Amino acid sequence: MMRLVQDWIPQQRWFGGKGRTITSVEEDSATIILDADPQVRLLVVRVGYDDGTSEHYQLLLASTKDAVEQRLEHALLGEHEGRLVYDAVHDPVASSALLDHLAGGHQVETLSFVNDAPIDADLPGRVLGAEQSNTSLVYGDALILKVFRRLQPGANPDIEVTKALADAGSPHVATPLAWYDGRVDGEVTTLGLLQPFLRGSSDGWSMATASVRDLFGEADLHADEVGGDFAGESERLGAATGEVHGLMRQVLPSATAGADESQATARQLNERLDAALLVVPELAEHADAMRASYDVVATRTAAVEVQRVHGDYHLGQVLRTQEGWVLLDFEGEPARPLSERRALMSPLRDVAGMLRSFDYAAQHLLAEQTVRPDLIYRAEEWATRNRNAFCDGYAAAVGADPREEAVLLRAFELDKAVYETVYEARNRPSWLRVPLASIGRLVGEAA
Ligand SMILES: Nc1ncnc2c1ncn2[C@@H]1O[C@H](COP(=O)(O)OP(=O)(O)O)[C@@H](O)[C@H]1O
Ligand SMILES: [Mg+2]
Structure with a gap:
C-alpha cells in the first residue's frame, strides 16, 4: 500500500516535498472511518527523503472490491490485495462519513471529532477545485471542511487563531464549527476544520x-x-x-x-x-x-x-x-x-x-x-x-x-x-x- 502512496503523492498539489527524492513512506496511524464498500481509511503517513528529513501527511484512502465509477478514475492510486485504492476526498460517500462523525461528535479509535454547533450531516460533499496547500470539501454550499494535508505534531495555528478571534466576536473570520484531532508522532494534532462556507464571496x-x-x-x-x-x-x-x-x-x-x-x-x-x-x-x-x-x-x-x-x-x-x-x-x-x-x-x-x-x-x-x-x-x-x-x-x-x-x-x-x-x-x-x-x-x- 505504501508503495502506491509513494508513486502517487509527488503529483499532489499539496505535496511539499517536490524536487526531493522520497526514500520511504511509512504508516504513522490508520483509522477506518467508514467500514463498508468502499472502505475508507484516514491515514497519517511519514514521508522520508534522501536528505534525512521527513514530513507527515494526512491521506483519506478508499478501497473497493468493485470497479470504480468513471468519475473517480482520475483519483486512482492502483490495486492493493485485489482491491482498487483511490483518493477518497473525491468520493461523496467518504466526505459524508467525515461530516457524519463531526455532526455526531464521535470518537473513532484515536480520532476525536468535536463540534461547537449543530451540524447538518445530510449535506452532500464535493471537493473544492481551487486547491492550495490543503484539500477543502464543500457541503451543500453551506459548510467547508479543510483537510490539513501536511501535518506537524502539536497545536494547529489555523484553528487556534481563528477560534480565538471568532470567540472574541471578530466579524473578519469564518467561525470554527467543528474539527477533528488525531495523533501525529503521538501528539494530539488537529487534522480537519469545519467552517461556514461563505457563499457568493x-x-x-x-x-x-x-x-x-x-x-x-x-x-x-x-x-x-x-x-x-x-x-x-x-x-x-x-x-x-x-x-x-x-x-x-x-x-x-x-x-x-x-x-x-x-x-x-x-x-x-x-x-x-x-x-x-x-x-x-x-x-x-x-x-x-x-x-x-x-x-x-x-x-x-x-x-x-x-x-x-x-x-x-x-x-x-x-x-x-x-x-x-x-x-x-x-x-x-x-x-x-x-x-x-x-x-x-x-x-x-x-x-x-x-x-x-x-x-x-x-x-x-x-x-x-x-x-x-x-x-x-x-x-x-x-x-x-x-x-x-x-x-x-x-x-x-x-x-x-x-x-x-x-x-x-x-x-x-x-x-x-x-x-x-x-x-x-x-x-x-x-x-x-x-x-x-x-x-x-x-x-x-x-x-
Ligand atoms: N469559509 C470559506 N468560504 C468560502 N470559500 C472558502 C472558505 N474557506 C476557504 N475558501 C476557499 O478555499 C480556498 C483555500 O482555503 P484556505 O483556507 O486558504 O486553504 P489552503 O490552506 O488550502 O490555502 C480559499 O482561497 C477560498 O477560495
Ligand atoms: Mg490559503
Whole structure:
C-alpha cells in the first residue's frame, strides 16, 4: 500500500516535498472511518527523503472490491490485495462519513471529532477545485471542511487563531464549527476544520486582478479613473487587517521586545537570503544591497511590538463577502516549523505580505508576455495606488501608519520577495522577473 502512496503523492498539489527524492513512506496511524464498500481509511503517513528529513501527511484512502465509477478514475492510486485504492476526498460517500462523525461528535479509535454547533450531516460533499496547500470539501454550499494535508505534531495555528478571534466576536473570520484531532508522532494534532462556507464571496486575488485587467482595457485612463478601481476595497481590507491584528494582540500572547529582537530578525532575514542564493543565482546581484537593508534593521534600538500574526498573508487568503473582508488560513507558511509559525513577531510581516501581493496582482497579466512599457507603467501605478490605500486603511484602524516603519517594512518586503524568487525558480521560471524587479525597486528606494 505504501508503495502506491509513494508513486502517487509527488503529483499532489499539496505535496511539499517536490524536487526531493522520497526514500520511504511509512504508516504513522490508520483509522477506518467508514467500514463498508468502499472502505475508507484516514491515514497519517511519514514521508522520508534522501536528505534525512521527513514530513507527515494526512491521506483519506478508499478501497473497493468493485470497479470504480468513471468519475473517480482520475483519483486512482492502483490495486492493493485485489482491491482498487483511490483518493477518497473525491468520493461523496467518504466526505459524508467525515461530516457524519463531526455532526455526531464521535470518537473513532484515536480520532476525536468535536463540534461547537449543530451540524447538518445530510449535506452532500464535493471537493473544492481551487486547491492550495490543503484539500477543502464543500457541503451543500453551506459548510467547508479543510483537510490539513501536511501535518506537524502539536497545536494547529489555523484553528487556534481563528477560534480565538471568532470567540472574541471578530466579524473578519469564518467561525470554527467543528474539527477533528488525531495523533501525529503521538501528539494530539488537529487534522480537519469545519467552517461556514461563505457563499457568493470573491477572493481578493480574483477581484484585484480583474481590476488590473479593466485598467489595461482602458488604455487612456489612470487607475483612479476606471470603473474597476480597487482602492476602496484595498482600504477596507487594510482596515480589516488592522482590526484583526489589534484583536489578536488582545486575545493571544503579545510582547514588547527590545533591540535583541531586531538583531534576531536581521539574522533570520540574512539566513533566508543565504539559503535562497543557493537556489536563485540571479539574487546575487542584489545581495549586498539587501544585506545593507537588513543591517539597518540590526542596528535599530527602538522597541518592537510583537504578537501572533497571520504568517502567510496575501490576496488569495482573503474573501470579500457582502458584509466585508474575511481573513482565512491562519496556518502560516506550511513549510516552516511550527515553533516559527507560532512565534511572536512584528505584524508588519503580514502588511509586507499583502503589499507584495498587490505587486503580484499588478504584474501577473504581464509576467508571461513580451514587455510593453505602457502597461508596465499602468501596472505600477495600480500597485502604488492600492498599496497606499491598504496602508491608509490599516493606519486608520490601528492608529499607526505602517509606512512610518519604512526600514522594517522594506526588510520584510525584501524577505517575502526573496521567498518568491525561490518559489518561481522552482515552479515558474518565466515569472522570476516579477519578484526580482520588486527587489530592484525596494533596494533602489532604500539607497
Ligand atoms: N469559509 C470559506 N468560504 C468560502 N470559500 C472558502 C472558505 N474557506 C476557504 N475558501 C476557499 O478555499 C480556498 C483555500 O482555503 P484556505 O483556507 O486558504 O486553504 P489552503 O490552506 O488550502 O490555502 C480559499 O482561497 C477560498 O477560495
Ligand atoms: Mg490559503
